[in-house]
Structure formats: structure tokens, C-alpha cells
Amino acid sequence: MRRIRANAIAILTVAWILGTFYYLWQDQKPQSVPSVAAQTRVRNHGQKGVPGRLEIHRDERTIPLIVTPPPQTEQQRQLLGSFDEKAYLSARQLKPGDDPYREHAFNLQESDRLGSERAIRDTRHYRCASLTYDSDLPSTSIIITFHNEARSTLLRTVKSVLIRSPPPLIQEIILIDDFSSDPEDCQLLAQIPKVRCLRNIRREGLIRSRVRGASTASASILTFLDSHCEVNTDWLQPMIQRVKEDHTRVVSPIIDVISLDNFAYLAASADLRGGWDPTTHTHTHIHARTHARTTPVIAGGIFVMDKSWFNHLGQYDTHMDIWGGENFELSFRVWMCGGSLEILPCSRVGHVFRKRHPYDFPEGNALTYIKNTRRAAEVWMDEYKQYYYSARPSAQGKAFGSIADRLTLRRKLNCKPFRWYMESVYPELRVPEQEAVFSLLKQGGLCLETRGTDGGLGLAECKSIGTNKLPSQKWELIEPLIRQQDLCLAISAFTAGSKVKMEPCNIKEPRQVRGRLLGVAEPEGKALSLPVDLHSYPHLWS
Ligand code: LR7
Ligand code: MN
Secondary structure, three states: OOHHHHOOHHHHHHHHHHHHHHHHHHOOOOOOOOOOOOOOEEOOOOOOOOEEEEEEOOOOEEEEEEEOOOOOOOHHHHHOOOOOHHHHHHHHOOOOOOOOOOOOOOOOOHHHOOOOOOOOOOOOOOOHHHHHOOOOOOEEEEEEEEEEHHHHHHHHHHHHHHHHOOOHHEEEEEEEOOOOOHHHHHHHHOOOEEEEEOOOOOEEHHHHHHHHHOOOOOOOOEEEEEOEEEEOOOOOEEEEEEEHOOOOOEEEEEEEEEEEOOOOOEOOOEEEEEEEEOOOOEEHHHHHHHHOOOOOOOOOOOEEHHHHHHHHHHOOOOOOEEEOHHHHHHHHHHHHHOOEEEEEEEEEEEEOOOOOOOOOOOOHHHHHHHHHHHHHHHHHHHHHHHHHHOOHHOOOOOOOOOHHHHHHHHHHOOOOOOOHHHHHHHOOOOOOOOOEEEOOOOOOEEEEEEEOOEEEEEEEEOOOOOHHOOOHOOEEEEOOOOEEEEEEEOOOOOOOOOEEEEEEOOOOOOOOEEEEEEEEEEOOOOOOOOOOOOHHHHHHHH
């Protein structure tokens, strides 16, 4: 049973990841409940990669659906400036006999064959097309960091942004070349109007690279993308609109799947929460397909955020290396420090999901991931970090550097406790019924008990042990606090002889007594120890 409890955070994390993948693939399964999406079938009458007209069949009616066509030659020239696309792409070709998956963990041959742009299906719910946005939306700086990205995917990412965004909304596209082998991968792209290239002089990882990009951005809104994406029709306006209305929102699109084998663009389901809106406790099927909804965590790679809000909240934890963990850290921080995270179903961006990292981790994959996630857990998860460690016992004792700066940041921003996040942001996450760490608190032969309702405490004869413990003598440890329901054991003051009492739990209140689980002492259950100066607790320990 303890194991179940211990796995709660693993469940949180894994459930979220699995949930994402479930919904990503759900569209390909027949659905048992007929929904608008299920009744929607798209037939492509054009050839693959050729712009054309799609027909969308819904409720037996046929609605023509226009796919954004690639620009004409003149537009093309305007779009690309002096950039020689052919030369750029042909300089790096697969040689016959090369394994097309080796270098990038996706089928490079297919990506190269596709060329720099193509028509993709507009995967939004049909109602999204009729939504309108402010005509004076602010512009954004697009930030794309990459390490040894394939030229064809990188260029398609950049061009899809230029083609499928209203030009005035794109202030610039900042590429951060994270010390790729060939500096020209990035440098040559800077010939495209609006594209800037920054090259790291050593490998930094995506976190520090993004911070570097963000700090040189000139627009008031930041948009982050991975380097192997294709943005879809009207992807940007919904996100900028939401951030313009409230700068503390951090918004993500629905992330469609670009097949790593054949580069087909596959729609992810818009129904990420199954039509159940936890804020109103109502079923909102149609709404769910077009309206913004909050999410406890974002995937991390593709999001829009106000620049001053990004800076105010402490950008990223720049002691995180290479890859991993920063999406949790950002998600916790945004929620706990006064912002919110949203997914916008009317914004769609495709991403090539891979099965392995195609690049090296200088400190090793596992150690880097542990370092990054330990930092996130240690700074943000309070007593819940024990679940992280239970789920990942190997993390214990691994180096994660100093977190003093991030703790200071958390204090300075006056962020809420993780418990609040769990209860308010992720209430759907039901930690399975669990055996909590209950115990008697013994002093000599006597037991600490609560008396009456005014928070009073006293020592008395231990009434019983094991499962029949009297509630008044039954203490629960949720590290680090020692509780009975919502009340916690506290001292009145930090002076010898001060009284102990019960008061509403508050992790930030240093007077509340810190406990630590020592081990299992049979037959009385788990033994609690109080790693505190015993003289501060005369009533308990004198
Ligand atoms: O050392 C590096 N330097 C880099 O610049 C390592 C990576 N990168 C770049 C890389 O080229 C890519 O553009 O960083 C980006 C992300 O790396 P990927 O694509 O190898 O990893 P991923 O797709 O698994 O990344 C997901 O998880 C990461 C955790 O750190 C980041 O949050 C990524 O942004 C995130 N990607 C997405 O959220 C896209 C949608 C996936 C989903 C759901
Ligand atoms: Mn990626």
C-alpha cells in the first residue's frame, strides 16, 4: 500500500504523458460515442504534397475545406529574400546506403523528399475557422533552439511560420544554434527576411538556449517552437489573443503528430479532457473543441508567453542542462506564482515525435534528467517531493547543484505551496486510497493527544495501538508537517517553555513542527522522529 502512495507523483507524471499520447492517437481509433470529429472524414483529392482542395464530410453534407496553398513564386521571393533554398538543402544529402534514421531518429529521406513546404490538412474543429481575433494583436518573437537539426525539418519549421502567420504578427524568428556541428545550418537561414541566427560557443542545452533567445527578443510576446514543427492554419492568432487579454496566461496549441516514418501530418484529438470541464463540472463537448481550457502541465516545447511575465517569473532554471524537466518546472512555477496554463484547441502545430534522442548528453542522459527533475522537485514540490523520490529511487543522492537562487525566487514571488497546486489545479488527480504514515507520538510511556476543539494538546496514557488508535492520538506525517486532518502541530514561539498547539497547516510557517520518517517500528506502526531542537518542545520532550 505504501508503494501506491509512494507512486503518486509517478502517476501524476506518467498519467499526464500517457494521457497526451492516448489523445494523440485517439483520433485513429473508431470512437464508441459518435462525436463531431468521429463523423468527420477528410478525403484528399490532390496528390500528396500538392496543394489542393480537401473535402470534409460531416453529417453526410460536404463542406469544402481550403488548405493554405504554398505561396507563388513572387511571394516566394519576397518570403525568402536572397536565400538559396536549393543550395541549402542539397548541400547535405543522404548518401545511398545510409540509414535514413541514424542521424535524426526520424526518416531523413522522407523529410528531404517533402521539400521545404507542403499543404497540410487544417486539423481544427470546423467552428474554429469562424472565430475572429483583434485586428491589433501585438507581434511576437519566435524562438527556435536546435542542436544538429536536419536542414529540411528546420527550414520547414521556419517557412511554415512565415507562410501560415499574418506577417505583421511575426516580429522576428530567432534561431539559437546550440553548437551544432555545421554553423552554416543556422547562418545561411539568416538570409531569410526576419530570421536571426545566434550560435552558442559551446553546447548549452535547450533551456539556456531558450533563455538566450528570449533575452534578445525584441517583441513583447515570446513564442517557443521545437526545430521540427509545422504550424497550421491560424495557429498564432488564438494564442496571442489569449495572452493579450491576460498577460499571466501561458498558452499552448494542440500538438499534432508528424510521423517520424513517412512525415504524414496526423490530427491529435481536440478533446483533451473528454469534454469534462472540471472548473464548471459540466459536460461541454462543443465548447471543448474550440475553447481554451486550463491544463496542469504543458508539453513544454511549443507555447506563447508574455515576455515581461517570462522575465518576472524567472525565465527558466538555467542550471538545468541539455533536455528535460523544464516543462514541469515552468508549469508548477506559472501556476503557483499567479499565472495559468491553457491549451487552445483552435491552435494547431505539428511536431515530429521521436523514440530516442538523436544527440549526445555530455553528462549522460539519465544523470542529466535526474539533475533537472530533482531541481524541479526540490524547489517546487514541497512535501510532495517524497513521491518523486519514491517513484525514482535512483535520484536520491545524485548531484543537482545549488537551488538557493530558485528558492529565493520562489520566496520573492510569494508563490503558493505545491499542495495548493495539487488541490486547485489538478483536483482530478486522485491519489489512490492509501495507507498514510500514521503514528503515535510517544514521550516516555505517554502519548501526545489533542484535546477539545481549541487546539489544546496534552500527554496521556497511550490508549491503543495499531489500527485502533484513538483519533486524538493518531498523527499523520505528510512531510514535513505533522497533522490531524487540516491542523498541524505547532509551537507558539521559539522560546523554551512555549506551548504546543494545533493550527491550520501552512508549510511556510516555521513554527509548525517538522517531522521526518525514521523507519518502521513494530508493532506500533511507523515511528516518527522530530529532528528539531528538543528544548523547543518542553511539553513534549522535557
Ligand atoms: O542540447 C540540446 N539543445 C537543443 O537546442 C537538446 C535539444 N535541443 C533542441 C532540439 O533541437 C529541439 O528543437 O531542443 C528542442 C527539443 O528537443 P527534442 O525535440 O529532442 O525533444 P522533445 O521533442 O522530446 O522535447 C520535448 O521535451 C523537452 C523536455 O526538455 C522540451 O520541453 C521540448 O520543447 C519538448 N517538445 C515539445 O513539447 C514538442 C511537443 C511534444 C509533445 C507533447
Ligand atoms: Mn521535439
